[in-house]
Amino acid sequence: xxxxxxxxxxxxxxxxxxxxxxGVLNGIDLDVAPGEFVALLGRSGSGKSTLLRALAQIDxxxxxxxxxxxxxxLSVIFQDARLLPWMRVLDNVLLGISGGRDRGRAxxxxxxxxxxxxxxxxxxxxxxxxxxxxxxxxVREPKLLLADEPFGALDALTRVQMHTLLRRLVDxxxxxxxxxxHDIDEAILLADRIVLLxxxxxxxxxxxxxxxxxxxxxxRIAELRALLHxxxxxxxxxxxxxxxxxPLPSLGExxx
Amino acid sequence: xxAYAERLYLPTxxxxxxxxxxxxxxxxxxxxxxxxxxxxxxxxxxxxxxxLLFYWSLLxxxxxxxxxxxxxxxxxxxxGIELIREGRLQEHLGISAWRAMTGLGFxxxxxxxxxxxxGLSLLGGYVIDGxxxxxxxxxxxxxxxxxxxxxxxxxxMKITLIAVAVFVPIYINTHNALRAIDLRHVELxxxxxxxxxxxxxxxxVPGSLPGFLTGLRxxxxxxxxxxxxxxxxxxxxxxxxxxxxxxxxxxxxxxxxGLVVYALLGFGSDALVRxxxxxxxxxxxxxxR
Numbered sequence: 228x229x230x231x232x233x234x235x236x237x238x239x240x241x242x243x244x245x246x247x248x249x250g251v252l253n254g255i256d257l258d259v260a261p262g263e264f265v266a267l268l269g270r271s272g273s274g275k276s277t278l279l280r281a282l283a284q285i286d287x288x289x290x291x292x293x294x295x296x297x298x299x300x301l302s303v304i305f306q307d308a309r310l311l312p313w314m315r316v317l318d319n320v321l322l323g324i325s326g327g328r329d330r331g332r333a334x335x336x337x338x339x340x341x342x343x344x345x346x347x348x349x350x351x352x353x354x355x356x357x358x359x360x361x362x363x364x365x366v367r368e369p370k371l372l373l374a375d376e377p378f379g380a381l382d383a384l385t386r387v388q389m390h391t392l393l394r395r396l397v398d399x400x401x402x403x404x405x406x407x408x409h410d411i412d413e414a415i416l417l418a419d420r421i422v423l424l425x426x427x428x429x430x431x432x433x434x435x436x437x438x439x440x441x442x443x444x445x446x447r448i449a450e451l452r453a454l455l456h457x458x459x460x461x462x463x464x465x466x467x468x469x470x471x472x473x474p475l476p477s478l479g480e481x482x483x
Numbered sequence: 484x485x486a487y488a489e490r491l492y493l494p495t496x497x498x499x500x501x502x503x504x505x506x507x508x509x510x511x512x513x514x515x516x517x518x519x520x521x522x523x524x525x526x527x528x529x530x531x532x533x534x535l536l537f538y539w540s541l542l543x544x545x546x547x548x549x550x551x552x553x554x555x556x557x558x559x560x561x562x563g564i565e566l567i568r569e570g571r572l573q574e575h576l577g578i579s580a581w582r583a584m585t586g587l588g589f590x591x592x593x594x595x596x597x598x599x600x601x602g603l604s605l606l607g608g609y610v611i612d613g614x615x616x617x618x619x620x621x622x623x624x625x626x627x628x629x630x631x632x633x634x635x636x637x638x639x640m641k642i643t644l645i646a647v648a649v650f651v652p653i654y655i656n657t658h659n660a661l662r663a664i665d666l667r668h669v670e671l672x673x674x675x676x677x678x679x680x681x682x683x684x685x686x687x688v689p690g691s692l693p694g695f696l697t698g699l700r701x702x703x704x705x706x707x708x709x710x711x712x713x714x715x716x717x718x719x720x721x722x723x724x725x726x727x728x729x730x731x732x733x734x735x736x737x738x739x740x741g742l743v744v745y746a747l748l749g750f751g752s753d754a755l756v757r758x759x760x761x762x763x764x765x766x767x768x769x770x771x772r
Binding site: 283284285302303305307309311312313314322323347348349363367 | 667668670671672673674675676677681685686689690692765766767
């Protein structure tokens with residue numbers, strides 16, 4: 228794995244992965260520009276997690292070929308917070324980093340957990356634990372953030388809060404992001420680009436381009452939703468439009 | 484009758500509100516049955532031993548218990564004081580404690596090292612694990628003849644035998660805990676780029692510590708057990724020797740003092756390990772705390 232050129236955050240060519248049990252990848256080509264937020268959408272079994280694990284280089288059991296170029300500084304967030312239960316929160320954030328206590332404290336404050344440095348992980352709620360995981364990822368100042376359904380285990384309300392937080396942090400720190408999700412709305416709201424995976428192949432590559440406010444934004448969201456529903460083969464409600472009328476938390480309006 | 488009425492909402496029960504009783508009468512919520520045993524009292528685990536002591540004293544005082552079979556508890560105390568005054572008890576206790584501690588020390592180091600080798604490398608596992616499982620099947624007493632043949636009857640043999648008895652529980656429990664280390668934590672360690680040494684220090688050691696401490700509790704018990712065996716076989720010093728000598732002269736009170744000393748040592752050392760456990764595993768939230 229070599230350090231990528233400055234022009235791209237991620238470059239994948241002809242990536243093939245095969246497992247005996249899990250998903251497969253059949254020749255993936257994918258480029259992600261620096262600072263670009265890409266959502267990787269697909270049904271379960273489409274190979275989206277396999278791709279992410281290949282990029283995170285933790286798929287030791289997989290057999291495969293292909294070329295991956297990645298930035299040196301990359302962080303991974305998992306579906307579970309994956310905190311070490313025997314380490315206090317600050318030590319979890321700084322796992323593998325010598326020194327930098329102040330940086331760790333700053334990262335915790337950034338995710339809204341200032342003052343909880345000495346807490347044990349089991350004392351935190353699920354959402355708070357995932358915030359710590361976010362702080363642990365950001366304190367490394369990654370050029371690329373890989374996230375494998377990071378909000379999948381959270382309740383709906385917490386998930387909305389985490390969306391807002393993630394988008395804000397990404398805007399501040401400007402890493403390229405590759406977010407694996409099966410949540411269409413999450414992909415639309417957070418990403419600059421949505422890549423659809425099907426049977427281990429890229430099936431679609433959609434630029435989100437959400438207007439920041441107003442009716443145009445709502446219309447674009449509805450349009451993308453309908454498109455993604457169709458591509459994923461999900462049946463919409465019988466009276467098509469009703470589902471697009473459900474108000475979405477609109478990040479642009481809140482922070483624009 | 485009263486409780487019956489309350490459960491059935493019989494109208495004959497005296498109304499709690501004199502005027503205009505609501506359609507659905509509000510009842511104070513019955514507290515939910517608690518399934519966890521609750522907060523333990525500070526010295527709660529002393530209750531059992533205290534009861535035993537009480538029963539024993541009662542039987543001795545009423546004469547039900549023949550002092551030639553088992554002397555009274557206070558005889559143990561007076562004989563103990565006498566033995567201390569003569570300087571015999573501390574001398575024997577000192578040498579016994581030294582043997583047990585030295586054997587325990589060697590056993591713990593060897594057991595931990597073997598568990599790490601076997602748990603963290605495939606080849607180590609192939610070589611070591613089978614051997615230890617075989618050793619586990621051989622009773623410690625069966626090893627004594629060979630140990631005497633190889634190492635003589637001196638201190639080396641005694642300490643080696645204690646160490647051999649100790650390393651097995653340490654190995655088994657530590658090895659189990661190492662095998663049970665969460666694969667997700669290993670992945671995490673890889674993604675944050677931990678070195679092998681950092682991985683050992685931050686993930687492996689704390690992750691296997693609960694198992695190691697369980698092993699240590701068994702190991703401490705094993706060390707006292709092995710000590711009794713080696714000291715009663717061929718020794719000229721130590722608590723076990725003191726007891727064997729007393730048996731030859733039918734001094735049941737001295738034998739009893741030896742027994743009490745063993746009990747105190749076992750209980751004390753176990754309490755020490757449990758204290759260590761509480762200190763080191765503060766991050767855990769379990770039923771037993």
